[in-house]
Amino acid sequence: MPTRRQLANALRVLSMDAIEKAQSGHPGAPLGMADMAEALWRHGLKHNPANPGWVDRDRFVLSNGHASMLLYALLHLTGYDLPLSALEDFRQLGSKTPGHPEYGVTPGVDCTTGPLGQGIATAVGMALAERMLAQEFNREGHNIIDHRTYCFVGDGCLMEGVSQEACSLAGTWKLGRLIVFYDANGISIDGSVDAWFSEDTALRFRALGWQVIGPIDGHKTEELDAAIASARETVDKPSLIICRTHIGFGSAKVDSASSHGAPLGSETVAKARVALGWEEAPFVVPEEIRAAWDARALGYAAEEEWMRRFADYEAAYPKLAKEFLRRTKGQLPNNSEAIFAELCTSQAKETNPLATRKASKRALDFLVPHFPEMVGGSADLTGSVGTMASSQKPLDPTTYEGRYLYYGVREFGMSCIMNGLALHGGFLPYAGTFLSFFDQAKNAVRIGAMMGVHAVWVFTHDSIGVGEDGPTHQPIEQIASLRMIPGLDVWRPCDSFETAVAWQAALTRMGPTALVLSRQSVPQSTRTAETMDMVRRGGYILRETGGTPELILLATGSEVGLASAAFDELAAQGIAVRLVSLPSSQVFERESQEWRESVLPHSVRARLAIEAGSTDFWYRYVGLDGAVLGMTGFGLSGKATAVAEHFGFTVKHVVDLAREVLSRAPRSPK
Amino acid sequence: MPTRRQLANALRVLSMDAIEKAQSGHPGAPLGMADMAEALWRHGLKHNPANPGWVDRDRFVLSNGHASMLLYALLHLTGYDLPLSALEDFRQLGSKTPGHPEYGVTPGVDCTTGPLGQGIATAVGMALAERMLAQEFNREGHNIIDHRTYCFVGDGCLMEGVSQEACSLAGTWKLGRLIVFYDANGISIDGSVDAWFSEDTALRFRALGWQVIGPIDGHKTEELDAAIASARETVDKPSLIICRTHIGFGSAKVDSASSHGAPLGSETVAKARVALGWEEAPFVVPEEIRAAWDARALGYAAEEEWMRRFADYEAAYPKLAKEFLRRTKGQLPNNSEAIFAELCTSQAKETNPLATRKASKRALDFLVPHFPEMVGGSADLTGSVGTMASSQKPLDPTTYEGRYLYYGVREFGMSCIMNGLALHGGFLPYAGTFLSFFDQAKNAVRIGAMMGVHAVWVFTHDSIGVGEDGPTHQPIEQIASLRMIPGLDVWRPCDSFETAVAWQAALTRMGPTALVLSRQSVPQSTRTAETMDMVRRGGYILRETGGTPELILLATGSEVGLASAAFDELAAQGIAVRLVSLPSSQVFERESQEWRESVLPHSVRARLAIEAGSTDFWYRYVGLDGAVLGMTGFGLSGKATAVAEHFGFTVKHVVDLAREVLSRAPRSPK
Secondary structure, eight states, X not given: OOOHHHHHHHHHHHHHHHHHHHTOSOOHHHHHHHHHHHHHHTTTOOOOTTOTTOTTSOEEEESSGGGHHHHHHHHHHHTOSOOHHHHHTTTOTTOSOOSSOOTTTSTTOOSOOOSTXXXXXXXXXXXXXXXXXXXXXXXXXXXXXXXXXXXXXXXXXHHSHHHHHHHHHHHHTTOTTEEXXXXXXXXXXXXXXXXXXXXXXXXXHHHTTXXXXXXXXXXXHHHHHHHHHHHHHOOSSOEEEEEEOOTTTTSTTTTSGGGTSSOOOHHHHHHHHHHHTOOSOTTOOOHHHHHHHOOHHHHHHHHHHHHHHHHHHHHHOHHHHXXXXXXHHTOOOTTHHHHHHHHHHHHHTOOSOEEHHHHXXXXXXXXXXXXXXXXXXXXXXXXXXXXXXXXXXXXXXXXXXXXXEEOOSOXXXXXXXXXXXXXXXXXXXXXXXXXXXXXXXXXXXXHHHHHTOOOEEEEESOSGGGGGGOGGGSOSSHHHHHHTSTTOEEEOOSSHHHHHHHHHHHHHSSSOEEEEOOSSEEOOXXXXXXXXXXXXXXXXXXXXXXXXXXXXXXXXXXXXHHHHHHHHHHHHTTOOXXXXXXXXXXXXXXXXXXXXXXXXXXXXXXXXXXEEEESGGGHHHXXXXXXXXXXSSOOOOSOHHHXXXXXXXXXXXXXXXXXXXXXXXXXXOO | XXXXXXXXXXXXXXXXXXXXXXXXXXXXXXXXXXXXXXXXXXXXXXXXXXXXXXXXXXXXXXSSXXXXXXXXXXXXXXXXXXXXXXXXXXTOTTOSOOSSOOTTTSTTOOSOOOSTTHHHHHHHHHHHHHHHHHHHHOBTTBOOOOOOEEEEEEHHHHHSXXXXXXXXXXXXXXXXXXXEEEEEOSEETTEEGGGTOOSOHHHHHHHTTOEEEEEEETTOHHHHHHXXXXXXXXXXXXXXXXXXXXXXXXXXXXXXGGGTSSOOOHHHHHHHHHHHTOOSOTTOXXXXXXXXXXXXXXXXXXXXXXXXXXXXXXXXXXXXHHHHHHHHHTOOOTTHHHHHHHHHHHHHTOOSOEEHHHHHHHHHHHHXXXXXXXXXXXXXXXXXXXXXXXXXXXXXXXXXXXXXXXXXXXXXXXXXXXHHHHHHSSOEEEEEEEXXXXXXXXXXXXXXXXXXXXXXXXXXXXXXXXXXXOTTTSOSSHHHHHHTSTTOEEEOOSSXXXXXXXXXXXXXXXXXXXXXXXXXXXXXXXXXXXXXXXXXXXXEEEEEOSSSOSEEEEEOTHHHHHHHHHHHHHHHTTOOEEEEEOSOHHHHHHSOHHHHHHHSOTTXXXXXXXXXXXXXXXXXXXXXXXXXXXXSSXXXXXXXXXXXXXXXXXXXHHHHHHHHHHHHSOBOOX
């Protein structure tokens, strides 16, 4: 039987070999964390390599994602569908082993990581999802949800503010099933961390309400075993196991930043093999070591046992079991189409001006009781952003009842936790803040989009319409920045009806959506049955005078009402004009070329786009001959109406601009 | 003589009155913090209302910026150029009293605040600047720099991760002259913070190496005085004074979130007047209270005394004094034009391919010795981003020698600290990270741009050219997002020479600049004396076949070389083609219409833009008839060359696209 050190060395050697072959990667962390990984992955980690989607598996997040080869070696050796050839293709185009772990690319990777700190923050969301799902579905004698969330973090993760935000909430939420291994190797890319990370991490985490274990020797199996046992015993506090380790363990570059981010070099690897007592050729793992790592039989048995228990549960609680399966598969309720139809019909009836954030609140009040998977929240702006449905109760961290999360003033942590809730399964997270604070959450929204999570960000106070709070709170470039995140659908509805459609789109799309909503009241557009249906296409003709238009006005959200008033004026002047509402350019761009041409004929060049945000985005739709009424500088503090007027968002100015565009744009250049 | 409570009440009543008149604002925090403000501002705060720019004044940052009326009341009463009429115009368009404090708008406001947590992070930069400037210029018996940085923070500031990042560094850097008052009122917008901010803040800050004082009663002057005295005595640790206060103190909405963000209402204000024993009409402050607040005489005397000391210093150290004045006025050295000319000439000579990040490192190696105001740094990527000049030493927090800052993995905190260094004066901060991590720093760059700080962000690894690290590390939307931040100049140079020009532009511009640099090597463009001069204009004709072009290729950075190779091929096919390099669209857009038309003639519609980033931005330059070769999804992990090929960044594909554009674009539509 191989020793545990030998088993850990298999991870080390595979990591070195793959990085050496790729001539790219981060060997230091895999070498340093191999013993931690062996202690966790071979001793009580609940997983089934044959089914990476097993809902009651333990989750594992490698927050220091640059150690990706450690994870790939673990997945390979324990028996996931990750053959040796994939390891040999480490970091090559099209391989299952990209530079950093990517959810959806590699079986067994529970979360995309790389940008430091976000992995642990996402793990907090997973650990919360586990407790909430257990609260909702477990019954006396039937613990169908009963797993843990494990996370490896490095110094860098704990320097990033996002980890502070999420770990503070993990303490508040008493997430005892979250167990974090801190790879305290004292080295980051710039060298020994003492000069930039001198804080007392143990004390800090105690201050956050965590159980802190260690520092232990992260290379001693008995210390690791004891620490893990102690962490597993603690139910009301997350645990941080501080593991003192040596980056680059086993190599001549041990304890040196030089082992962090570049291949060790063939000579250093050769020497490390000797030091580790490893005699095999590159990528060769002795059979008995392979056998000791192989987790397939155990994993299969574990899931089998769970399936038997689930069958018992199903027999005892057939309706609940059915709902559990629906929820954890991410399926909408069977009657959801009818629910959406009712919502849209109801919201189409509104005739009084209403802020779209308030229309969104109404939509949520209606929707949330029908979709128990929805978990709401806000970064301390609940009343303003309208994310708490009337039926929702705040989370109670002693029982995990309540499906509304008060995230505090933590936009970035909130967004990572949303990703974690979505990744875990069983929940559809949505949460809100002001659009200007999207900035703080940006990278989490991006990573969420990269993972394709089903989550909804609610960004309100979406323009200079914020008024008195002034330029720090008035988004300018944020709407366009959101639209440029690949894979994210952005909706900026213009009234209550478009808001209802946006929510429908957000809930039915199995991916991430951002809703961009006004603080101020907006008028309701008059709609025909036809234009109502067209909203779903992201961009459509809201009004037109008829015939081939001489001029097209494009607008979104709070500027549609303004454009509509200008439309009246221009029409009265005898101009053939068309008003296009473009609530979601992403959705519009996925429509057929025919649809897009029917809405925006290529030959009509007199185009004016109106949006109280950065102008840059809109040239895509108005070209070199059109114009954009938008913002090219920061906003100003003042009454919203005064600010709007100051920046030219008036009917007169729109009409003047439109006439100017008309006068200079070529007519039908073809 | 009025009591200190009465003096504090003047702040309270002015705040209530202004918010009531505006029918907008945040009364709770001013009411709660008035006693803290009285204790600080009337007892030892060193400032001169007649000269808000006095370099040796204490700095004051209101990190919970929504309490702006407290600061405006302080500035008004102590004698700044902020008349009562400005208070009466609180939050009105064009007033000096915007909703949140704005640097450059209101005399005496040292920092724009509003987005929580960033104020304290910026204050850390100011406190560091003070110590570094003292180290550099003070001489035995001549303490010309000898002031403190004070900051008020609320619960929300301490929830935001950015405060953790910066406060950790403040502890590491032993910033004993940073004194932070924590307005621990236990209330945030969503209510009592216990449910989302349960951590032990005192313990956490002790873990960060701070002196923690209190909790004290934030309404008891004797406790406040003792706390401040104790904080001032401590020289090697920043101090956090935890003040237990009552939000909305004196009003019926005390201790309630309802006092936070909305006017109290005239009835509540009237009752609060009675409770506070305040008998005057709105905006009326009794003369003896005004007199007790008036800090003009003391302030004048303080600066006078300093000027005498500075005169002595000048006599003893004339050269140093001259340099001190240059530095603190933000002026470049007299010979800077010659320095830049030498740099540009030298970098124009490079003929071998070189990554622009490496060209930037060379520029810094050359520039830094000439510009001692430059303070470099990186968020733990020093070697990769090339921000440490060969002449630089790391900061030594015992002596404050060394002008290179290891920020650790803290992009957001780093950027706030850069803002603080720049705001303080005497330093020109620059620092770097990977462009994909700009996301984490975004809002600090935005607020820096809003304040117009003179700082330089160095963002390297600027595209899929990152290669193996994969999509988490490959920027897509980041370049365009940077370009849309109002007031920020963005440069994406294509070779060593453009990189030199970009650095010159960044140093000579009295505002913020971001440099976007390649990881991978790029070829050097061949240049005439004429095209060299044109680089400064942000966009220019790099190459052309002559005559009116049929086709324009536009490119930036690492794609200019690709475009140039395609240019050769197209020219060989007999096409009249022009290659435009557009390293800075902001600078280009500030050029005359004539210049822009000469580079991009309106009538030439066959245009192809090439940039390995989000395509959206480029339609502004290619219109409806052109095309963009860019990225519309996330990148991939793989060898940079393989990734580039996968996404079509090849000469053949550029040529094919160009021919397609040529075939369909109208020719001279006028």
